[in-house]
Protein backbone atom coordinates (compact mmCIF):
# COMPACT_ATOMS: atom_id res chain seq x y z
CA UNK A 726 0.00 0.00 0.00
CA UNK A 727 1.13 3.53 -0.76
CA UNK A 728 1.81 6.15 1.87
CA UNK A 729 -1.68 7.46 2.55
CA UNK A 730 -1.24 11.18 2.82
CA UNK A 731 -4.40 13.12 1.95
CA UNK A 732 -4.95 16.85 2.16
CA UNK A 733 -8.23 18.72 2.34
CA UNK A 734 -8.46 22.17 0.80
CA UNK A 735 -11.10 24.80 0.21
CA UNK A 736 -12.05 28.34 1.15
CA UNK A 737 -12.99 29.26 4.69
CA UNK A 738 -16.37 27.76 5.56
CA UNK A 739 -16.38 24.97 2.93
CA UNK A 740 -16.93 22.18 5.49
CA UNK A 741 -13.47 20.62 5.55
CA UNK A 742 -13.56 19.55 9.22
CA UNK A 743 -16.81 17.64 8.83
CA UNK A 744 -15.50 15.71 5.83
CA UNK A 745 -12.18 15.00 7.54
CA UNK A 746 -13.98 13.42 10.48
CA UNK A 747 -16.09 11.26 8.16
CA UNK A 748 -13.05 10.14 6.18
CA UNK A 749 -11.24 9.28 9.39
CA UNK A 750 -14.12 6.99 10.40
CA UNK A 751 -14.00 5.38 6.97
CA UNK A 752 -10.31 4.52 7.35
CA UNK A 753 -10.83 3.25 10.87
CA UNK A 754 -13.53 0.96 9.51
CA UNK A 755 -10.82 -0.52 7.31
CA UNK A 756 -8.53 -0.93 10.32
CA UNK A 757 -6.18 1.78 9.14
CA UNK A 758 -4.90 4.01 11.88
CA UNK A 759 -5.38 7.69 11.10
CA UNK A 760 -3.56 10.82 12.17
CA UNK A 761 -5.51 14.03 11.73
CA UNK A 762 -3.74 17.30 11.63
CA UNK A 763 -4.32 20.89 10.62
CA UNK A 764 -2.48 23.83 9.18
CA UNK A 765 -1.22 26.17 10.34
CA UNK A 766 -0.68 24.17 13.52
CA UNK A 767 -0.57 20.54 14.57
CA UNK A 768 2.57 20.74 16.70
CA UNK A 769 3.47 22.85 19.73
CA UNK A 770 5.74 25.06 17.67
CA UNK A 771 3.39 25.28 14.69
CA UNK A 772 0.48 26.25 16.96
CA UNK A 773 2.61 29.03 18.42
CA UNK A 774 3.38 30.24 14.90
CA UNK A 775 -0.35 30.00 14.08
CA UNK A 776 -1.15 32.32 16.96
CA UNK A 777 1.22 34.90 15.47
CA UNK A 778 -0.10 34.52 11.92
CA UNK A 779 -3.78 34.82 12.77
CA UNK A 780 -3.47 37.53 15.44
CA UNK A 781 -5.62 40.46 14.34
CA UNK A 782 -3.32 42.91 16.12
CA UNK A 783 -0.56 42.32 13.57
CA UNK A 784 -1.99 44.45 10.80
CA UNK A 785 1.54 45.41 9.73
CA UNK A 786 2.53 41.85 8.76
CA UNK A 787 4.40 41.83 5.44
CA UNK A 788 3.11 39.28 2.93
CA UNK A 789 6.53 37.66 2.66
CA UNK A 790 6.66 37.27 6.42
CA UNK A 791 3.23 35.70 6.28
CA UNK A 792 4.39 33.20 3.64
CA UNK A 793 7.53 32.32 5.61
CA UNK A 794 5.55 31.79 8.81
CA UNK A 795 3.07 29.43 7.16
CA UNK A 796 6.01 27.60 5.61
CA UNK A 797 7.89 27.39 8.91
CA UNK A 798 4.82 25.97 10.67
CA UNK A 799 4.56 23.41 7.85
CA UNK A 800 8.23 22.38 8.04
CA UNK A 801 7.80 21.51 11.72
CA UNK A 802 4.55 19.62 11.10
CA UNK A 803 6.11 17.57 8.31
CA UNK A 804 9.18 16.66 10.34
CA UNK A 805 7.50 16.07 13.68
CA UNK A 806 4.15 14.54 12.75
CA UNK A 807 3.48 13.69 9.11
CA UNK A 808 6.65 11.87 8.09
CA UNK A 809 6.93 9.79 11.27
CA UNK A 810 3.25 8.77 11.03
CA UNK A 811 3.60 7.69 7.39
CA UNK A 812 6.72 5.73 8.29
CA UNK A 813 4.67 3.87 10.89
CA UNK A 814 2.11 2.94 8.20
CA UNK A 815 -0.58 5.30 9.44
CA UNK A 816 -2.80 7.36 7.17
CA UNK A 817 -2.45 11.12 7.53
CA UNK A 818 -5.23 13.56 6.71
CA UNK A 819 -4.24 17.19 6.83
CA UNK A 820 -6.70 20.08 6.98
CA UNK A 821 -4.97 22.46 4.48
CA UNK A 822 -1.44 22.09 3.18
CA UNK A 823 0.89 23.69 0.64
CA UNK A 824 -1.96 24.46 -1.81
CA UNK A 825 -3.40 26.85 0.78
CA UNK A 826 -0.16 28.83 0.59
CA UNK A 827 -0.20 28.66 -3.22
CA UNK A 828 -3.69 30.10 -3.27
CA UNK A 829 -3.80 32.51 -0.29
CA UNK A 830 -0.24 33.84 -0.47
CA UNK A 831 0.60 33.05 -4.11
CA UNK A 832 -2.61 34.30 -5.67
CA UNK A 833 -4.53 36.18 -2.96
CA UNK A 834 -1.49 38.17 -1.84
CA UNK A 835 0.04 38.14 -5.32
CA UNK A 836 3.39 36.60 -4.34
CA UNK A 837 3.16 34.10 -7.21
CA UNK A 838 2.36 30.40 -7.15
CA UNK A 839 5.76 29.31 -8.47
CA UNK A 840 7.55 31.26 -5.77
CA UNK A 841 5.36 29.71 -3.07
CA UNK A 842 5.96 26.14 -4.25
CA UNK A 843 9.68 26.84 -4.55
CA UNK A 844 10.00 28.06 -0.97
CA UNK A 845 7.88 25.16 0.23
CA UNK A 846 10.03 22.58 -1.49
CA UNK A 847 12.60 23.17 1.19
CA UNK A 848 10.06 22.66 3.99
CA UNK A 849 8.42 19.58 2.45
CA UNK A 850 11.52 17.55 1.83
CA UNK A 851 9.96 15.57 -1.03
CA UNK A 852 6.61 14.94 0.67
CA UNK A 853 3.56 15.02 -1.61
CA UNK A 854 -0.11 14.14 -1.01
CA UNK A 855 -1.46 11.14 -2.96
CA UNK A 856 -4.77 12.99 -3.11
CA UNK A 857 -5.95 16.50 -2.44
CA UNK A 858 -9.68 17.07 -2.01
CA UNK A 859 -10.90 20.52 -2.91
CA UNK A 860 -14.25 21.53 -1.47
CA UNK A 861 -15.30 24.17 -3.93
CA UNK A 862 -17.53 26.96 -2.64
CA UNK A 863 -18.24 30.51 -3.80
CA UNK A 864 -16.53 33.15 -1.69
CA UNK A 865 -19.73 34.90 -0.64
CA UNK A 866 -21.26 31.64 0.60
CA UNK A 867 -18.07 30.72 2.49
CA UNK A 868 -17.96 34.05 4.27
CA UNK A 869 -21.67 33.86 5.06
CA UNK A 870 -21.21 30.42 6.66
CA UNK A 871 -18.20 31.66 8.68
CA UNK A 872 -19.92 34.80 9.92
CA UNK A 873 -22.52 32.62 11.60
CA UNK A 874 -19.71 30.90 13.48
CA UNK A 875 -16.97 32.25 15.69
CA UNK A 876 -15.09 35.52 15.71
CA UNK A 877 -13.18 36.09 12.47
CA UNK A 878 -9.35 35.80 12.42
CA UNK A 879 -6.83 37.99 10.55
CA UNK A 880 -7.25 36.07 7.28
CA UNK A 881 -11.02 35.77 7.47
CA UNK A 882 -11.28 39.52 7.99
CA UNK A 883 -9.81 40.07 4.50
CA UNK A 884 -12.02 41.66 1.85
CA UNK A 885 -14.48 39.73 -0.26
CA UNK A 886 -12.22 40.41 -3.28
CA UNK A 887 -9.39 38.56 -1.56
CA UNK A 888 -11.63 35.58 -0.88
CA UNK A 889 -12.84 35.61 -4.49
CA UNK A 890 -9.20 35.39 -5.62
CA UNK A 891 -8.73 32.44 -3.28
CA UNK A 892 -11.71 30.57 -4.72
CA UNK A 893 -10.63 31.32 -8.29
CA UNK A 894 -7.09 30.28 -7.39
CA UNK A 895 -8.23 26.91 -6.10
CA UNK A 896 -10.20 26.32 -9.30
CA UNK A 897 -7.12 27.12 -11.40
CA UNK A 898 -4.90 24.80 -9.36
CA UNK A 899 -7.43 21.99 -9.73
CA UNK A 900 -7.39 22.46 -13.52
CA UNK A 901 -3.60 22.42 -13.59
CA UNK A 902 -3.18 19.31 -11.46
CA UNK A 903 -6.21 17.14 -12.18
CA UNK A 904 -4.38 13.95 -11.26
CA UNK A 905 -3.84 15.00 -7.68
CA UNK A 906 -6.63 17.49 -6.96
CA UNK A 907 -10.20 16.22 -6.86
CA UNK A 908 -12.73 19.06 -6.86
CA UNK A 909 -16.16 18.61 -5.27
CA UNK A 910 -19.10 21.00 -5.08
CA UNK A 911 -19.28 21.90 -1.38
CA UNK A 912 -22.98 22.78 -1.58
CA UNK A 913 -23.88 19.10 -2.07
CA UNK A 914 -25.35 17.28 0.94
CA UNK A 915 -22.71 16.22 3.48
CA UNK A 916 -23.28 12.49 2.96
CA UNK A 917 -23.03 12.81 -0.81
CA UNK A 918 -19.71 14.62 -0.55
CA UNK A 919 -18.46 11.95 1.85
CA UNK A 920 -19.41 9.23 -0.62
CA UNK A 921 -17.59 10.94 -3.50
CA UNK A 922 -14.52 11.27 -1.31
CA UNK A 923 -14.60 7.61 -0.29
CA UNK A 924 -14.87 6.51 -3.91
CA UNK A 925 -11.91 8.64 -4.91
CA UNK A 926 -9.86 7.45 -1.94
CA UNK A 927 -10.55 3.83 -2.84
CA UNK A 928 -9.13 4.41 -6.31
CA UNK A 929 -5.85 5.64 -4.81
CA UNK A 930 -5.07 3.23 -2.00
Ligand code: TYD
Pocket residue numbers: 736737738764765795820821822823824825826827829830880881
Ligand atom coordinates in the same frame (compact mmCIF):
# COMPACT_ATOMS: atom_id res chain seq x y z
P1 TYD B 1 -7.84 27.45 9.20
O1 TYD B 1 -7.60 27.36 10.63
O2 TYD B 1 -7.85 26.20 8.42
O3 TYD B 1 -9.20 28.22 8.99
P2 TYD B 1 -10.54 27.64 8.47
O4 TYD B 1 -11.10 26.85 9.61
O5 TYD B 1 -11.30 28.87 8.19
O6 TYD B 1 -10.26 26.84 7.26
O7 TYD B 1 -6.79 28.38 8.48
C1 TYD B 1 -6.55 29.64 8.95
C2 TYD B 1 -6.40 30.62 7.83
O8 TYD B 1 -5.08 30.56 7.27
C3 TYD B 1 -7.37 30.40 6.67
O9 TYD B 1 -8.00 31.65 6.42
C4 TYD B 1 -6.48 30.04 5.51
C5 TYD B 1 -5.16 30.63 5.86
N1 TYD B 1 -3.97 29.93 5.31
C6 TYD B 1 -3.12 30.61 4.44
O10 TYD B 1 -3.36 31.77 4.10
N2 TYD B 1 -1.99 29.98 3.99
C7 TYD B 1 -1.67 28.71 4.35
O11 TYD B 1 -0.63 28.17 3.90
C8 TYD B 1 -2.56 28.01 5.24
C9 TYD B 1 -2.23 26.62 5.68
C10 TYD B 1 -3.69 28.66 5.70
